[in-house]
Amino acid sequence: MANATLTAAKAAKNDEFYTQMSDIERELANYGHHFRGKTVLCNCDDPRVSNFFKYFTRNFEVLGLKKVIATCYKSQDVDLFSAGTSEKAVYQIYEGDRDGNSMPDDDEIEVRPLRGDGDFRSPECVELLRQADIIVTNPPFSLFREYVAQLVAYHKKFLIVGNKNAITYKEVFPLIQDNQIWIGVQPMGVDMLFDIPDERAEELKENEDAKGSKYRLVGGLVKARSSSIWFTNLDHHKRHEELVLYKKYTPEEYPRYDNYAAINVNKVTEIPYDYEGVMGVPITFLDKYNPEQFEIVGLMASTGVDDYNKGYPYINGEKKYARILVKLKK
Numbered sequence: 001m002a003n004a005t006l007t008a009a010k011a012a013k014n015d016e017f018y019t020q021m022s023d024i025e026r027e028l029a030n031y032g033h034h035f036r037g038k039t040v041l042c043n044c045d046d047p048r049v050s051n052f053f054k055y056f057t058r059n060f061e062v063l064g065l066k067k068v069i070a071t072c073y074k075s076q077d078v079d080l081f082s083a084g085t086s087e088k089a090v091y092q093i094y095e096g097d098r099d100g101n102s103m104p105d106d107d108e109i110e111v112r113p114l115r116g117d118g119d120f121r122s123p124e125c126v127e128l129l130r131q132a133d134i135i136v137t138n139p140p141f142s143l144f145r146e147y148v149a150q151l152v153a154y155h156k157k158f159l160i161v162g163n164k165n166a167i168t169y170k171e172v173f174p175l176i177q178d179n180q181i182w183i184g185v186q187p188m189g190v191d192m193l194f195d196i197p198d199e200r201a202e203e204l205k206e207n208e209d210a211k212g213s214k215y216r217l218v219g220g221l222v223k224a225r226s227s228s229i230w231f232t233n234l235d236h237h238k239r240h241e242e243l244v245l246y247k248k249y250t251p252e253e254y255p256r257y258d259n260y261a262a263i264n265v266n267k268v269t270e271i272p273y274d275y276e277g278v279m280g281v282p283i284t285f286l287d288k289y290n291p292e293q294f295e296i297v298g299l300m301a302s303t304g305v306d307d308y309n310k311g312y313p314y315i316n317g318e319k320k321y322a323r324i325l326v327k328l329k330k
Contacts, residue, residue, distance in 0.1 A: 018195040019138045019161055021051045023186075028055065030185045030236045031159065034134065036064035041132035043120045044139045044147075046072040048092075052136055057094045057104035068094045069128055073118040089118030091128065120147065129154055134234070136160065145171040148231070152180065159232040164188060166231070167283060168301040168322065174308050176286070177296045183286045184230025185238050192228040193218065243288045245273035254279075258314040260300065262325055273328075280313055280323030297325040 042052040053070040060068065071091040093110045097103065116122040120129075120139070129135070129150070138161040139147040149171060151158050166172050175181040186192075247253075249272035254263040262278035265271050268285045278297050289296070300313040301322035313320040 018049075019051055020193060020195060021055065023192050024051055024055050027159070027184050027186050027230050028136075030238075031232075031234050032063060034157070034234050037066050038133035039067040039069065039131060040065060041128060041135050042068070042070040042137045043125060043129065043135065044073075044137040045070045048072075052138070053092070053094075056136070057109070060094065060096050060104065061102060065096070066133075069132065071114065071118050071120070071125055071128060089114040089116060091118075121150065126150075126154075129156065133157060134159070141166075145169055148172060148175070148181070157234055159184065159230060159234055161192070161228050162231050164227040164229050164283075167286065168299060168309075170306070170309070172231075173299050177298070177308060179291050181231055181233055182239055182289065184232050185236050186230055188229050188284050188287050192226060194224045194226055194228075239290060240292065241288075242290055242293050243268070243271070245271055247272045249275040255315050257300075257320075258317065260310045260313065260325070264313065264315060264320065264323070271326075271328075276328065278325050278327055280320075280325055283322055283324060285324050285326065293329055295327045295329055297327055299324055 040056050042050060042056070045052050050070055053068065056063070056065065056068040069091060072089055090111055090113055093112070094104055094108065095110075096108075098108050099105065114122075114124055116124055119125060133156075135151060135156050135158040141163050144162050144166050147160070148162075148166075151160075152175065167176065172181065247270050249263075254265060254272065254275070256263050257280065260278075260280075262280050263275065265279050265281045268281055268288055271279060271281060280300055283301075298307075299309045299322070300311060302309055303311060305311045310325070313323050
């Protein structure tokens with residue numbers, strides 16, 4: 001059952017991350033032209049506290065939006081999607097400023113009840129999905145596979161937050177390989193910090209060893225540290241920037257893998273400009289991936305082997321870090 005999975009996710013606490021306005025503003029600044037005349041859906045957000053909903057209502061006229069919709073999952077406690085409590089699932093609609101003050105006032109935001117629990121997979125939430133042009137949110141990480149599959153099935157444009165590990169999911173990597181999904185503008189090496197429930201913040205503060213790795217103190221407030229990145233199918237300038245290559249291939253500097261016909265490249269900046277075969281590059285290559293310059297051939301990132309994943313790379317019997325397999329187009 002859908003909400004059985006959702007309940008399990010909630011119990012794990014790992015989904016209780018609330019995206020900061022600063023991260024939203026930094027990434028969304030690169031996509032303004034995509035939103036003109038569009039309906040935006042934030043379907044994993046309590047609209048009363050969601051920074052996504054706040055961003056789009058406050059920038060409604062600047063972006064030239066048609067409508068903003070946000071849905072809330074029902075709970076009796078702090079839930080997966082918001083920092084508030086909700087005894088009934090609701091959704092809110094904003095269609096622009098009516099009184100001329102260029103602000104989203106309460107009387108301009110329509111609140112409607114949902115018959116069900118607000119699960120993004122429920123029929124009424126799917127109907128809202130059908131109405132939307134672009135989906136922007138931070139879905140629960142434990143349901144990321146299902147969430148992306150739904151967006152693809154309904155041919156939706158989207159900009160969502162997900163864990164870096166999702167790159168290697170069998171449900172996600174083939175989409176990256178086929179240029180149906182790519183990484184957002186913000187670099188993969190830059191940490192995203194998230195607001196978390198007070199109870200979870202206190203738990204983290206009690207664990208001094210977790211400071212710096214799992215959380216950081218910002219202005220005295222606990223911010224969760226997560227290896228999260230933006231996933232999107234909205235085009236942006238960064239994915240058309242050509243990576244400057246200066247290294248020349250030598251077999252001594254670029255050894256071949258034991259278990260796959262490709263050479264190993266330790267740094268993205270050291271991809272040789274003159275090698276025509278398959279190369280294994282770090283996962284952070286996706287930050288620099290230009291589909292006009294490179295072709296993604298596959299992945300080496302697990303013990304399993306299938307059509308896209310060739311198993312972890314080995315050199316002289318030694319296991320190496322995960323690699324993306326690429327070829328130069330030019």
